[in-house]
Amino acid sequence: MKSYTLIAPAKINLHLEIVGIRPDNYHELVMIMQTVDLADRVEIRSLSTDNIIIHCGHPNVPLDETNLAYRAAELMQREFPNAFLEYGGVEITLHKHIPISAGLAGGSGNAAAVLVGIDLLWELGLTQSDLQGLGAKLGSDVPFCISGGTAIATGRGEVISPLPSLEGIYVVLGKYQSLEVSTPWAYTTYRQEFGHEYAHDLDSLVERSHRVHSGDLVKAIVAKNTVKIGKLLYNDLEKVVLPAYPLVSQLRTEFQHHSNLGTMMSGSGPTVFSLANSREQADAIYHQVRATITDPDLELFVTQFCDRGVRVIDN
Numbered sequence: 230m231k232s233y234t235l236i237a238p239a240k241i242n243l244h245l246e247i248v249g250i251r252p253d254n255y256h257e258l259v260m261i262m263q264t265v266d267l268a269d270r271v272e273i274r275s276l277s278t279d280n281i282i283i284h285c286g287h288p289n290v291p292l293d294e295t296n297l298a299y300r301a302a303e304l305m306q307r308e309f310p311n312a313f314l315e316y317g318g319v320e321i322t323l324h325k326h327i328p329i330s331a332g333l334a335g336g337s338g339n340a341a342a343v344l345v346g347i348d349l350l351w352e353l354g355l356t357q358s359d360l361q362g363l364g365a366k367l368g369s370d371v372p373f374c375i376s377g378g379t380a381i382a383t384g385r386g387e388v389i390s391p392l393p394s395l396e397g398i399y400v401v402l403g404k405y406q407s408l409e410v411s412t413p414w415a416y417t418t419y420r421q422e423f424g425h426e427y428a429h430d431l432d433s434l435v436e437r438s439h440r441v442h443s444g445d446l447v448k449a450i451v452a453k454n455t456v457k458i459g460k461l462l463y464n465d466l467e468k469v470v471l472p473a474y475p476l477v478s479q480l481r482t483e484f485q486h487h488s489n490l491g492t493m494m495s496g497s498g499p500t501v502f503s504l505a506n507s508r509e510q511a512d513a514i515y516h517q518v519r520a521t522i523t524d525p526d527l528e529l530f531v532t533q534f535c536d537r538g539v540r541v542i543d544n
């Protein structure tokens with residue numbers, strides 16, 4: 230039976246702006262997303278039965294249809310019934326390295342890898358845009374996880390416009406293992422507190438989106454000006470997550486204290502990150518934060534920006 234091994238990288242948000250509410254009750258977003266080298270490994274193989282079987286050694290990762298990777302396989306079975314009949318079910322093994330429920334799109338990346346893996350297993354010949362269209366049915370971050378790199382994401386987050394590569398910039402990530410923030414909670418709370426600031430007509434929505442497309446952060450990315458990128462990091466969800474989670478707020482302050490390039494929370498958190506210009510700078514931040522916060526529950530990672538999303542490493 231054929232099998233593939235894929236790398237599914239984590240993402241961070243360099244910019245996350247909530248501009249309005251949509252008829253489907255999701256939020257209209259303008260984000261700048263960035264993949265990093267910290268990644269899960271996803272193995273996928275065909276089965277002689279028609280089951281979907283998920284294996285994962287992480288105690289908090291569900292193995293049933295509540296796992297987005299499972300739902301990605303189900304979606305492919307529904308969308309391509311003839312290929313499913315011909316090739317059968319799939320067995321998926323998730324090797325988790327990305328912290329879960331962290332604001333790093335670990336689950337979305339796993340689902341993206343399953344779509345790419347099944348396309349290969351079933352020899353469907355789907356384009357990246359086909360795969361991103363399928364990904365959007367699973368979750369707002371899945372389309373970006375497929376293409377990766379540096380990109381503007383608008384709409385629910387599923388409309389992707391690539392930006393020039395920032396490969397090589399270092400980043401230190403920090404997350405308390407036992408701390409999780411619910412993404413729906415973060416968006417609902419934001420809406421309750423800041424909904425009055427939302428853009429309500431199409432012109433204002435378009436204007437807010439254009440502001441980012443032609444804004445200073447995009448200019449800094451094009452110029453690969455790390456100092457400016459660091460200064461312009463932005464995340465609306467910090468406004469609700471930091472006051473509700475003092476540990477995240479303290480961690481952010483600690484990161485900021487040791488980094489001279491910029492610190493931010495990623496997505497709906499609770500992961501906090503600082504940028505660094507070199508491995509040495511990143512290692513210094515890592516060690517200084519570790520020396521100050523000795524709590525073994527705090528996980529720290531040094532990683533690098535990378536310029537692609539899901540990729541196959543073996544078959």
Ligand code: C5P
Pocket residue numbers: 254255256257258367368369370384385386412413414416417
């Ligand atoms: O799309 P996804 O399932 O990843 O989104 C998780 C949750 O985040 C949604 O249920 C919704 O509460 C919130 N969300 C939102 N607007 C978006 C993306 C996510 O309100 N554009």
